[in-house]
Every structure is written in structure tokens, then in C-alpha cells.
Amino acid sequence: MLIPFILMGVTILISVLIEIYFKRSEEILPWFSAIAFLAAGIISLWNINERALLFGGMIEAGGISAIFNFIFNVAAMLVVLASADYLKKYGTYYGEYYILIQSSVLGMMVMASTQDLLMIFMGLELMSICFYILAGINRKKLTANEASLKYFLLGAFASGFILYGLALVYGATQTTGIFTIVDNIVSMQGNIVFWTGVLLLVVGFSFKIAAVPFHMWVPDVYQGAATTVTGLMSTAGKTAAFGVLIILLALSSPVNGNNVLQPYFAVIATLSMVAGSVIALSQSNLKRLLAYSSIAHAGYMSIGLAANNVESISGIIFYLAAYTFMNIGAFAIISVIEGESDANLDIDSYAGLNSRSPFLAAVMSLFMFALAGIPPLAGFFGKYYVFLGAIEGGLTWLAIVGVLSSVISVYFYLKVVVYIYFKEPQKDLTINVSPYSLSAIIISALFVLIFGLFPDLLLRVISIAVG
Secondary structure, three states, rough: OOOHHHHHHHHHHHHHOOOOOOOOOOHHHHHHHHHHHHHHHHHHHOOOOOOEEEOOHHHHEEOOHHHHHHHHHHHHHHHHHHHHHHHHOOOOOOOOOHHHHHHHHHHHHHHHEEEEHHHHHHHHHHHHHHHHHHHHHOOOHHHHHHHHHHHHHHHHHHHHHHHHHHHHHHHHHHHHHHHHHHHHHHOOOOOOOHHHHHHHHHHHHHOOOOOOOOOOOHHHHHHHHOOOHHHHHHHHHHHHHHHHHHHHHHHHHHOOOOOOOHHHHHHHHHHHHHHHHHHHOOOOEHHHHHHHHHHHHHHHHHHHHHOOOOOHHHHHHHHHHHHHHHHHHHHHHHHHOOOOOOOOOOOHHOOOOOOHOOOHHOOOOOHHHHOOOOOHHHHHHHHHHHHHHHOOOOOHHHHHHHHHHHHHHHHHHHHHHHHHHHHHOOOOOOOOHHHHHHHHHHHHHHHHHHHHHOOOHHHHHHHHHHH
């Protein structure tokens, strides 16, 4: 049950040794990392039924955490494949890059699998510190330095909220064990210190999921960081934060079953959906467009947090899995088309892409349609299950806002498709797709199609975990 954690820890240690003793480590580590991530993901999913509490209840193996660990590892594997040749073009062909990704994934696994507030914070910091470095790994680029500094400053600010909230919860309950706190939740209903601590924890993780009004770091960081790093942060990093919020929901629902934090999640969901979709309409840089898209998707998933029932939680997990492959696939294509010095990142660069590379044009359109929530692709069912959970939870108005926001978002997603197929080329692009990037794109596209055409396959796995 601890094999995925042990495997990732051993992988990091071996990778450090490879980096120290092999001169061509940057050629060995991509494949070694990809194989390790694939193995850890498969093992995690294989043990989904073997639920157990380990280390005195601090770690919960199996169940929902197994699905999250699968998402983290497969996402990292795809990012590693997309990075193998992209890093040469980006100017950061270093073996340390892969060690940082491995360490960040280990932090995510700890976050999503723990039932102890202190362990959540440790996993968060391990992930965040790696992301701060990855965002600015190219020290020669001013935009990367800016992205890293902004992410670090606002990330540290969010960590302060989380740490202070953790201290207040511990002060009120004398424990950091979530199960112990839930067992004694009745005695905490009138404790303002406890609820202030819970609110601070939730606000801190609202920064991590990039929900409005805690989203200010997202556009600049996503644009300035390496494209493959942005793909990892916007998918696996967001999934880890949502995994923690799902765990924290147990603290917000006392014995009477009411979700104390429902108004909070309803407000940030509404603001994120509307602001993300509307601001994205005016974006010409594709990475900034997907950054505001990420904010909107955080809003859609926050609807499930507000509803807080079995249907909505299952919907969030389905949505996170679908969104991971949609977004990583899109960023993998962007990394292929991107030129040196951040060239070819605007939508104009995709004009006439169909005449240059019909395959990339078709797959990019697939990802845009999926992100827009057009049936029968995975993005549609992600939104459908979250909206269904909201209606079941009596939040029909929130589901309606989500549908209206989705209608707005269709415009800027289809705008990319229109440029690809119906605009004349404005630039001379030389597109070279390496076998590694091609593999990442194809695998992402297959997952998007499978989850869309056969959603019951994933839903059955989720129902096993949630049930």
C-alpha cells in the first residue's frame, strides 16, 4: 500500500545519483522518470480497494487517494515526455529538472493521501518549493524570473494563511489528526477560534486552486514559466489542492449535515467562472488564455465543493482527471509550436495550422472542444456530473451560472479552432514533433476520448473509491 510512496522516494534518490555520476544524465532521466511515474500510477490504481490507515492514522492508502496518485503520476509522465526535447529549445537542458518534478509529485501524493493537517502542510511545501524553482528554472529569462518571484511571494503568502489556520485548529482541538477532529466536531460548533482556523486553511488552498479573488498570480506565472511546467502546475498541482479541500470538507459538515462553508465555495465558484471566462475573451496569448481558462475551471469544480454530496465529489474527481489530460495535451502542443524567446505563443501563430500539420490541428481542436465542454468529450461529462451534484444539493442557481459561463467560454475556445482551420498563415513556422512529445499528445487525446465516449469506466472506479 505504501509502494507508490516508496517507489517515488527511491526514484528521487537514484535520480540524484544519476545526476551526480553520469555526464549525460539529462538523456537518461527522462526515460527513467517516465517509467517510474507510470509504475507508481499503475500500482496506485491497482491498490484502490486496499484501504488502510497507516502511521497512526496520518496516511490513508487506497480509495480516493489512489485515484489522485494515479492522476499525479500519469500527468507527470506526460509532462516528462513533452519536456524531453522542449528543454533544449527552452535553454534548460538540466537533469535537475526531472528530480524537481519527481519531488513535487511526492509532495502531491502526501497531500492527497494524508489525514493529518501537519502532513498536509509538509506535502504542500514540498510541492510548492519545487514549483517555485521550476517556474524560474531558466535563470537567463526575465519572464521566468518574474514568474518564479511572483509565484514564490504569493505562494508564501498563501502558506502563511494555511500555517496560521493550522495553528488555530490545533489550539482549539489539541490535535492535528483530521479523524480525531471530526469525531469531536460537535463540541467545536460554537468555537470561533476553530472555525477561523478552518476558514484560513480553506482560503490558503483557494490560492492554490487559483480561484477568484486569489487568482492574481496565475496569468503571469503561467505565461512566464516553461510551457511544460505550466502544464504540470495547472493540472497535477490543482488536483492536489482540490484533494486537500475534499479532505477538509469533513471539517465543515457538523453532525446536522449542513456545509458551513457552502456560501464561501458558492461565491468563489461564481466569481471564478464569470471572471475567468469573461477575461479570457480578450486574450491573444494562448498561455494567458489557458490561464484564465484554468481559473474558470477552478470555479466549475468549486461548485462540487459547495454542494458537498457524493455526486458532486465524484464529479470533481472525474472533472480533475478529464481536465488533466485536456490541459496537458494542449500545453504539449503549445510546447511543440513554441519557438525560441517565447515566439509563436499568440493565437495568430496558429493561423492555417491545418495546412502545416493536419494532425496537430485536429488534436488541438479536440482539446479545445473538450475544454469547452462540448459532448461527447470528457470535458462535457466533467461539467455534467458537477452540475448534477449541485442540483441534487439544492444549488440549481449555481449550476445555471456554470452553464452560462460555459456558453461564454465556447467563444474563446472555438476562436482557436477558427484560426487553425479558417485563417491564412501569417508566419512561416517550422514544426518538428519529436516522438516523445507526440507520445504525450496521443496519450492525452486517447484519455480525453475514452473518458468522453465511455465515462462509466472512470465513474465505476470513482464510485469504488468514494463508496
